[in-house]
Amino acid sequence: DAGITQSPRYKITETGRQVTLMCHQTWSHSYMFWYRQDLGHGLRLIYYSAAADITDKGEVPDGYVVSRSKTENFPLTLESATRSQTSVYFCAVTGGGNQPQHFGDGTRLSIL
């Protein structure tokens, strides 16, 4: 039981292309999050979701789109990738309250 799975683990694409990063959980937790990790910035929240069909912007949402039609999936789409979006992307989930967030292994995205 993997708990939380991100795919792909590595992705190389070109500027202007659309790319979708997938996040899947097996726990049915309510809350899901997308972060990007860049040197010198720690982790920054892109988008989060409190439940299916409920999403909200985080700290750095520009250039990203999310959806959550099913509780277990929370895909992140870059509609027209830019070099500044080269980063490591992490998905996290939690049941809420004082429960900690559990993280996936990340997707390393390079945009040429």
Add this chain to the structure above:
Amino acid sequence: AQSVTQLGSHVSVSEGALVLLRCNYSSSVPPYLFWYVQYPNQGLQLLLKYTTGATLVKGINGFEAEFKKSETSFHLTKPSAHMSDAAEYFCAVSDRETSGSRLTFGEGTQLTVNP
């Protein structure tokens, strides 16, 4: 608004020495506090958390942290460093009154353990 400051982006210790990683937070309401560890090419793994109750919390791998409200601190310690402790460590704060358990992270501290 919440914020987290981790003092020292790089900390180097000798094997067997005390590990002390500093974290100060800012929160307008009582916080939940977390320490995570990240090994190369992996996601973040929870080390320990403070929610309520005892202010000294113990985590995995021999780490512990003490919540000091008067100092707005949540420093992470381990009595004796091991080579396997080399990793990046993140302190995070969550506002218990904010829905969704949103976390604010510090910028991380890279711990090096020298033989």
